[in-house]
Amino acid sequence: MTTTDAEFLSDFEIMSTHGATDGGGVDRQAGTAADHATRAWFGGWLREHGLRESIDEVGNQFGTREFAPGLPYVLVGSHLDSQPLAGRYDGAYGVLAGAHAAVRAIAAVDEGEIEPRFNVAVVNWFNEEGSRFTPSMMGSSVFTGKLDPATALATTDPAGVSVAEALADGHGAPTDAPALDDIARYAEIHIEQGRVLEETSVQIGLVDRTWAASKYRVTVHGEQSHTGSTRMADRQDALYGASLIIAAARDLTDEFAVGELHSSVSELYVLPNSPVTIAREVVMNLDLRSPSEGVLERAMEKLADRIRLVEGRSRTRVEAALTHRWGLVAYQPEGVRLARESAESLGLSHVDIMTVAGHDSTNLKDEVPTVMLFVPSVDGVSHNEAEFTRDDDAVRGVALLTDVVRRLLAGELADEAVARADTLVAAEA
Amino acid sequence: MTTTDAEFLSDFEIMSTHGATDGGGVDRQAGTAADHATRAWFGGWLREHGLRESIDEVGNQFGTREFAPGLPYVLVGSHLDSQPLAGRYDGAYGVLAGAHAAVRAIAAVDEGEIEPRFNVAVVNWFNEEGSRFTPSMMGSSVFTGKLDPATALATTDPAGVSVAEALADGHGAPTDAPALDDIARYAEIHIEQGRVLEETSVQIGLVDRTWAASKYRVTVHGEQSHTGSTRMADRQDALYGASLIIAAARDLTDEFAVGELHSSVSELYVLPNSPVTIAREVVMNLDLRSPSEGVLERAMEKLADRIRLVEGRSRTRVEAALTHRWGLVAYQPEGVRLARESAESLGLSHVDIMTVAGHDSTNLKDEVPTVMLFVPSVDGVSHNEAEFTRDDDAVRGVALLTDVVRRLLAGELADEAVARADTLVAAEA
Incomplete structure (x- = not known):
């Protein structure tokens, strides 16, 4: 047959x-x-x-x-x-x-x-x-x-x-x-x-x-509060912090030659995910991938720097746990x-x-x-x-x-x- | 009694x-x-x-x-x-x-x-x-x-x-x-x-x-693709688009005097929300609130402008449906x-x-x-x-x-x- x-x-x-x-x-x-x-x-x-x-x-x-x-x-x-x-x-x-x-x-x-x-x-x-x-x-x-x-x-x-x-x-x-x-x-x-x-x-x-790839599980810790009445300066908005990290991960790819770095965030959970309560926590994935181990290494360092900036700007605390890593x-x-x-x-x-x-x-x-x-x-x-x-x-x-x-x-x-x-x-x- | x-x-x-x-x-x-x-x-x-x-x-x-x-x-x-x-x-x-x-x-x-x-x-x-x-x-x-x-x-x-x-x-x-x-x-x-x-x-x-307040339901339309292998320039990432809008809504408040504008995004759903697939759609709320109707009006116009910029930058299509609006x-x-x-x-x-x-x-x-x-x-x-x-x-x-x-x-x-x-x-x- x-x-x-x-x-x-x-x-x-x-x-x-x-x-x-x-x-x-x-x-x-x-x-x-x-x-x-x-x-x-x-x-x-x-x-x-x-x-x-x-x-x-x-x-x-x-x-x-x-x-x-x-x-x-x-x-x-x-x-x-x-x-x-x-x-x-x-x-x-x-x-x-x-x-x-x-x-x-x-x-x-x-x-x-x-x-x-x-x-x-x-x-x-x-x-x-x-x-x-x-x-x-x-x-x-x-x-x-x-x-x-x-x-x-x-x-x-x-x-x-x-x-x-x-x-x-x-x-x-x-x-x-x-x-x-x-x-x-x-x-x-x-x-x-x-x-x-x-x-x-x-x-x-x-x-x-x-x-080569590095995969993170990122947790952004904020503080629940009222979406309307909380002053902007008082907010510790986990979803705002997460959005800055998503944008930063994407912007990182522009700092390298075309095709040298791919980044993505594609899975995200918001707590409590209510229309009138600022998020207390966001959990998401974040991947960095590169055909160059050196590029990946530098991207990981830059990401860590960006996350520190995001923490300050959004008044949140961010944990970025590296869950998987492999080289070329x-x-x-x-x-x-x-x-x-x-x-x-x-x-x-x-x-x-x-x-x-x-x-x-x-x-x-x-x-x-x-x-x-x-x-x-x-x-x-x-x-x-x-x-x-x-x-x-x-x-x-x-x-x-x-x-x-x-x-x-x-x-x-x-x-x-x-x-x-x-x-x-x-x-x- | x-x-x-x-x-x-x-x-x-x-x-x-x-x-x-x-x-x-x-x-x-x-x-x-x-x-x-x-x-x-x-x-x-x-x-x-x-x-x-x-x-x-x-x-x-x-x-x-x-x-x-x-x-x-x-x-x-x-x-x-x-x-x-x-x-x-x-x-x-x-x-x-x-x-x-x-x-x-x-x-x-x-x-x-x-x-x-x-x-x-x-x-x-x-x-x-x-x-x-x-x-x-x-x-x-x-x-x-x-x-x-x-x-x-x-x-x-x-x-x-x-x-x-x-x-x-x-x-x-x-x-x-x-x-x-x-x-x-x-x-x-x-x-x-x-x-x-x-x-x-x-x-x-x-x-x-x-x-005064204006409340939107924002839908970001992207295109599903592989988080790893899709070239950055080819991506139409709905979650990236959403993150830029979240950041833009927050930044808007800095363009007015302290306390003149509050903005928030607090509820967000990602499709398909998978670790290895770029989001094809994100649905979220977005509120603008102000003690001044004139400020709110200007903020709404600025938001619409920002959303157009986000569409270009993220290669997504954004619908911002105004679901509730009231004045002072x-x-x-x-x-x-x-x-x-x-x-x-x-x-x-x-x-x-x-x-x-x-x-x-x-x-x-x-x-x-x-x-x-x-x-x-x-x-x-x-x-x-x-x-x-x-x-x-x-x-x-x-x-x-x-x-x-x-x-x-x-x-x-x-x-x-x-x-x-x-x-x-x-x-x-």
Whole structure:
């Protein structure tokens, strides 16, 4: 059994009906009914294509095929969950591309074209997005030992529902599933979520590094008072302080060359959030990201200075807790070289590229030799219903990933040392 | 039956145990269990002191005493509901002071000291604060015909619970209660929620005008995208746009003399409010208030200019819908004069004062001759657990309010034209 490009595109259309939104995207946050519907559909797809479905304790969903009992796996996949009102491609494209690539590679093994050194498995990592349950990349973090499974399962969404409850209510009880020790290699393909490939008319990105990033949880402490009668000079307005920090974080990016620093604040909670009471507290996230560790370091220092100024101007007290920090971490050069050889063998144009966004491969590459690939995103739009990748780019990606999986099965990529990249600075609240 | 100052202070302590917070304040938002517990306690107090308890269709709670059937009422009161984590005095002081004043005035009638021209009633207006159910001053707005009762009852809190449901679950089904046509005069006492009385060492504020105010609902429209990978120049970040507006509204106040303009943003909702997705929409309130209509007019024009600049800088689209607007509206001068005579007869120092905050009397004064009084607030702290009014100030206020109610019962304040003050500019969403 193998698959055609037309089947891939047809499967992608069918898959995208799960959690479909009026705006042409999907909304299937981790563990919701829409996510479970997609998982159930994907489980059926795996079984129909001769793979054994299994699910681990934190909801990672696998499809395995053993060529010989006991061999470790070449694992390929991404995630099916999405942001709220998101696009159809982010993660889901990579899972389905991985599944088709695995089935095609299995066909090549079955037909004797490849002598497999490993077994093969497809994966749908649970909760990569982290919009409903924090942190993001939860499933792959537990799988790689970076996050305690009990902590992950006890994590609750804003309505108080835990991961354990969200998983119990949905598709698939835990079964005998692969663990990290069973994995020899990892490959993932993803849409770029940026404009580099499109603007340079290149077909494939070979991901060689991640941007450095520092993520904060910022708490602004003010004092409740009446919005009308409190004199301006007496106010200790936490929302005013927060707004100055948001603006300062954005302005920081203008102090560096274009593209050297990205900053964002995107999640914010106000207490008491009343129309007639000045905020006593605001809690928000704040991220700084850079392709240069030196720039990131200077940006962090400048941010700290700005926060001190904001405290004075708004008469608030600000805590900026650094929750995650990682430097400029490389994917294994051997993996990039293998992907380059593969792209060239298929006649695809390619460029080495950094990823700004985190991916499940960010976790996997710390543990096993890993290949990470990008296909173009139209206008770089992502986390938006309008996210789009053209069909010809999508099927080219499947072809390349198939070739990469074949090469990995054949043992082309050597074992090598892997460096731990992602650093959790402090325990999340 | 009459009451002593010691009884007033004791009753105030007991009342403040309902919804008491660890920080020494109260938390009894409208229609919550804590609000209903306070209402039930107050209903018992009314009955014990010879008043007939009644509740109207939107939860306004009355205690009436008829001297002669069919006479209209002198109504006195305020509200027992509070902001979240609020102080013990805002509203609740005025209800209890009104109840004691009514009982003392009734005693004077019963002893033949006054020949009553009216009956007397105490009121606890439902949902003055508006923190759980918008708009504020809901009960008195329905009572004065400014708000449709069906609209009020259908209003829901953020959890989807309606006013009708919150009332049905709590203390007191609707009974035969007074309506606007039954009311001849209104009196209310409240803590100042400002520092004028304290800083000038004056015991009583005679409220003669309200500040002018314009209230907006601001919606910032951006575009969802990835917080990491989206280029800064491509971002249309609704939360960044909102933060610039918050800062601009605050900076506006520096363009006028101290005390000429107050501005605030205190309630804000982010969509989708995810750690890795740039906000597509922010909805927030924005208030401008001034003791000068000319200043308010200029501030509104400047705000509109600033919003246009923010749209360009943040690449967002901003709708600023003016939901409420009122000018500098006077309380009846005859009511202020009567209160002044009363204060002088008791030897209390007094000053004419404007109110920045809205009160239920803002609604009532548009319909019936009204007297509004302030007692000092320590440091002007309000909508905060640390809100405090000294016992001697509190009991002086009860004495003054008693004298005012006696004068109103005796017919000292003439009927006169009343001018409609509060203007709802557009229907609330």
